[in-house]
Amino acid sequence: MKRFILALACLLLLFNINVQAAVTPEVEVKVQGNIEKGEIIDIFINIKDIERFYAGSLSYLYDRDVMKIKSIEAGELIKGNGLNILEFGGDVNNPTGKVDYQFTCTGQVEGFKGSGTFIKIKAEILEKKDFHIFSKAFQGGANDDFNLKLQLCERTPENKINELDYKFTGYKYTTSKGGETVKDIVKSEVTKNTENKESGNNIAENKPANNGDKNDKDKASDNIKSEANKEAQNQEKDKAQGDKDLLNNKGKQSLYVNIGISLGIAMVGTLVFIMYKRKK
Numbered sequence: 506m507k508r509f510i511l512a513l514a515c516l517l518l519l520f521n522i523n524v525q526a527a528v529t530p531e532v533e534v535k536v537q538g539n540i541e542k543g544e545i546i547d548i549f550i551n552i553k554d555i556e557r558f559y560a561g562s563l564s565y566l567y568d569r570d571v572m573k574i575k576s577i578e579a580g581e582l583i584k585g586n587g588l589n590i591l592e593f594g595g596d597v598n599n600p601t602g603k604v605d606y607q608f609t610c611t612g613q614v615e616g617f618k619g620s621g622t623f624i625k626i627k628a629e630i631l632e633k634k635d636f637h638i639f640s641k642a643f644q645g646g647a648n649d650d651f652n653l654k655l656q657l658c659e660r661t662p663e664n665k666i667n668e669l670d671y672k673f674t675g676y677k678y679t680t681s682k683g684g685e686t687v688k689d690i691v692k693s694e695v696t697k698n699t700e701n702k703e704s705g706n707n708i709a710e711n712k713p714a715n716n717g718d719k720n721d722k723d724k725a726s727d728n729i730k731s732e733a734n735k736e737a738q739n740q741e742k743d744k745a746q747g748d749k750d751l752l753n754n755k756g757k758q759s760l761y762v763n764i765g766i767s768l769g770i771a772m773v774g775t776l777v778f779i780m781y782k783r784k785k
Contacts, residue, residue: 530555530657530669532623534638534676536684542633545575548626548676552582552657555669559616559660560609560733562594563624566647566654569602571636572628577606580622588614603647609733616660637677639687642670658733666733 531553538546550563561583567574574597583590589612594605606624610616640653647654657669675687 528554529672531672531674532640532655532657533674533686534653536638536676536678540630540633540678540684542630544630546572546628546630548628548638549580549622550624550626550653550655551580551621552623552671553620555582555620555657556618557616557659557661558583558618558657559614560607560656560658560666561623562605562607562654562656564603564605564647564654565626565638566603566649566652567628568634568636570632571634572630574604575627575629577604577624577626579606579608580625582619582621582623583608583617586617588612588617610660614660633680635677635679637675637687639675639677640673642673643668660733 533551533553535549535551536546537549538544540546552558563577565574565577576597577595579590579592588610590608590610593607597604599605604626638653639651640655641651642655644651644654653675655671655673657671658666659669661667673688676684677687678684
């Protein structure tokens, strides 16, 4: 009976480990402040249940008639946790109405884990109008529908950088309903009509649709991964050089030890020989 209970406990433990390993990070947008002209709001990009978070990037496309970005900075999830990071982006004066942020860890570390705020954006409301913040995993560049491009990257035990899937809860503000969270994100009819019009023009001109989005996707996908991979490769080189130096030091130490042992044996042999001669 005891063996059966022990076996059952082991199976439950293995099942629990598998379930935990399959957890997908959750990303949620929170907006604090009054949506009124002249007011300052805080936009939080929060992440729940992430592991081995080694590198990440964000690109937010916003309506410059609605808001003006005042600042963008990393949240407590990756700040103040004892790990060194390199940060890029942060220009809030982009005339295209887009703000970016990227980071990668440095050193031989797994990255961040847990839950908290990844990015905090501070903005001033210029006009009280409808707006939204939507995202989906593995999307191309930020666009009118999914205007928040996110990349969450893990460093695997094999020292590879992989982009993670995530569940997303967005935010939508309308002057009629106010602010609300949105889990099931559907394209707006206005955007659909715009896309249909652009698609028709592309067909008429014999040009492929959304080619620019593909280019944006390639660039965005390569950007943070390349930085993180460079850092990982540098760490591998440092580790290899460290191992080589360690082996050299061990070799030298071994040589010195052998020489010391040989000298010690020779001295003992000499003393034994002298004592033997004196007895004679």
